Amino acid sequence: MGGGRKLAEKVSTLVTDYITQEIKNGKYQIGDKLPSERELTEILSVGRSSVREALSTLVDMGVLEKRMGIGVFVKTTELNHLVDSYVVSALMDTNLSKELLEFRLMLEMAIAGKAAEKATEQDLMKMEKALDMHRKAIECDQPTLKPDELFHKAIVTSTQNSILVKVYEYISDLLHSFKLEMLKVEKKHISLDHHWKIFEAIKNGNEEDAKEAMKEHLIEVSKRYEDIGN
Template identity: 35%
Template sequence: MDSNSWLSNPVEKGSVSRIVLERIKEALINKQLRPGDFLPTENELAKGFGVGKSSIREAIKMLEAMGVVEIRRGQGTVIREHPDQHNVNSLVFQLLLQEGDVQELIDLRAMFEVSYTTVAMHRATVEDLQAIKLTINDFEAKIKKGEHELEDDLAFHRAILASTHNVYIIKIGETILQLFRSSIRKSVAQTPEIALDDHKRIFKAFCEKDETAIKTIIYDTLERWRENLS
């Protein structure tokens, strides 16, 4: 496959900047562009796609906002080797704009949380187990001082996600956690001791590699969490 073929065909009519963005995405999928590569110049992109430079600029701004590219003054636009964690996550907005009901949200979290916890259970190192245990200890200490907050709960889930050692699972998991931040915050504020106990129960089953217990505990936890989704 010609490494420059993605650039040589004019785009069709429509939202030109979005079509340009799609072309660049396809080039990444097909490995014609790779992390660390510089995009062609603005003039080269405009000529290759047969569009105005304003459309190219708009597409680049969209990619920059999503953390896909970095504009380096005097050098050009480079595909990031690691996505910028502080940039816009468009998937979060897409999920937030859906009009699913409470049961659909329960289904989403249950399916994903059981799956990634099970994967993590089989891959966790001694260091991972120590990191997960530390989040539980920190959460418990914060509760006793009355200083607990949302991030103390999320730290547990993030530690388990990290234990999967899978960048795709971690990224999607972080996105789903953002979707549920409000309801988790409410749960932590109202019943922190119950949230802590859930973490302890999950961790015990995790260490014992008991998949059935993990599934049962998570489903039980989510049924109580349902009340905070209203």
């Protein structure tokens, strides 16, 4: 069963590559409607599920948008910074996804330490606002991806290092669809507790505690990813 799933993912990657290449080549512009799922199935001689998976991935990444009852349309043609063959493969290839998570761990530990040194009162207010949004989302049984991303973004912005911000944004783009998948097995209160620990360490200006709290948080995320794979 695992082999069948991996094969489907590889086929889906081929479909995604085809669509993004057609956009890059200028065949489809912003606002253009793509061929239907059935038409793409016939054009590429692949299964409907692989086409559907590819379209969903590109919708999640903001490349395409679905309009109910009408079809799928191009949302952006600026793909070089957002998606290419390697990126799509990374989202679907287990080993590459693990490498991304390892890199994210190293990057965000460094970011948390620097935030503890540099964060201003305004930065702390942004983090606290994201934490409050996270709490309310849990209480209302709503998705927590937005407040999660806002919290991590507030931390990286507080480093006052434009290179760290750019690298983080790129990694965040790569991991967006992955994060959507992770929501299915998210332990929401645990994630929020980890965020509070990170916030308190940054607020107290404790660089080592901030790094350690971020490490604990992202190791827990990695374990959930392994659970999905198993």
